[in-house]
Amino acid sequence: MIEKIAKMLGEVEALRAESLDEIEALRIKYLSKKGEITALMADFRNVPADQKKEIGIKINELKNKALEKINALKDEFAVAETGNDDLDITRTAYPVALGTRHPLTIVKNEIIDIFARLGFSLAEGPEVEDDWHVFSSMNFAEDHPARDMQDTFFVEAHPDIILRTHTSSVQSRVMEKQQPPVRVLCPGRVYRNEAISARAHCFFHQVEGLYVDENVSFTDLMQVLLLFSKEMFGEDTQIRMRPSYFPFTEPSAEMDVSCTLCKGKGCAMCKGSGWLEILGCGMVHPQVLEANGIDSTKYKGYAFGMGIERIANLKYQVKDLRLFSENDKRFLEEFEAAN
Numbered sequence: 001m002i003e004k005i006a007k008m009l010g011e012v013e014a015l016r017a018e019s020l021d022e023i024e025a026l027r028i029k030y031l032s033k034k035g036e037i038t039a040l041m042a043d044f045r046n047v048p049a050d051q052k053k054e055i056g057i058k059i060n061e062l063k064n065k066a067l068e069k070i071n072a073l074k075d076e077f078a079v080a081e082t083g084n085d086d087l088d089i090t091r092t093a094y095p096v097a098l099g100t101r102h103p104l105t106i107v108k109n110e111i112i113d114i115f116a117r118l119g120f121s122l123a124e125g126p127e128v129e130d131d132w133h134v135f136s137s138m139n140f141a142e143d144h145p146a147r148d149m150q151d152t153f154f155v156e157a158h159p160d161i162i163l164r165t166h167t168s169s170v171q172s173r174v175m176e177k178q179q180p181p182v183r184v185l186c187p188g189r190v191y192r193n194e195a196i197s198a199r200a201h202c203f204f205h206q207v208e209g210l211y212v213d214e215n216v217s218f219t220d221l222m223q224v225l226l227l228f229s230k231e232m233f234g235e236d237t238q239i240r241m242r243p244s245y246f247p248f249t250e251p252s253a254e255m256d257v258s259c260t261l262c263k264g265k266g267c268a269m270c271k272g273s274g275w276l277e278i279l280g281c282g283m284v285h286p287q288v289l290e291a292n293g294i295d296s297t298k299y300k301g302y303a304f305g306m307g308i309e310r311i312a313n314l315k316y317q318v319k320d321l322r323l324f325s326e327n328d329k330r331f332l333e334e335f336e337a338a339n
């Protein structure tokens, strides 16, 4: 009996298995009701009394060894199956910090959301543009000062290729391909050759709006911009239009909203006036429609353009424009998007 136990102990210690099924087969072979170790224990009854103590201890040892071994084999498979042995134990245990959206992206998405509800779809155009789409098709005279080196970045050796100075170029990109009704919103980055300071940068972001159809009126434009302003700055926001000039709109206007800080009473932000300028707009000039292949006797349109930095400044009171492009995490982490 002692020899049998010793032999089986050797066997158990050498057990190997290739699968969980094989492990189960081993368990049945040794430890089930009809298993070999169970049979040994049944034989224990026939052991002479003077050997009972020694053999009892050995059988127990064997049984425990077999249980241990089978459990150890099972553990190995559990690790292999979940792939846990591939764990990168050098990785930090703490949750990896989520990034935050850029404040300009947050504001841009808010603007897009508001106009999407009014039926505006999105359109985009290239930042490196030609003179036609930025200026000529937008009714800029050949000698218009905006074409000047002071404002426009030219691509060296290609005087016709420039960095767009406004997103109005996308108006042209859309109209040359699509007949009315046109109702698009064009967000994007624009470039101007200006000295960088707290109040100006050589690039910034705009959102352009364009609506062309039959019977479009200036009142439609005002209604849409009033709704936008209330959604963006609050239900009690008011707007006012001041006559202005852009080559591509006639009549043209600049729009103010009631000061978002003092609600129109007059404060440092609105310089005591109670109003803040937020965008340029107007009725699309007939020559712009014609230059882009749209019949100006049949169709009319309105357009508006606003700076995203400007809107973000009014919402968040960011004092220095340069913060938007410096990638300082302490600044960026102050903004949380709802989506």
Ligand code: PHE
Binding pocket: 165, 166, 167, 168, 208, 246, 249, 280, 281, 282, 303, 304, 305, 306
């Ligand atoms: N493109 C003008 C600007 O950059 C804004 C504008 C857009 C004005 C559309 C009128 C209509 O200032």
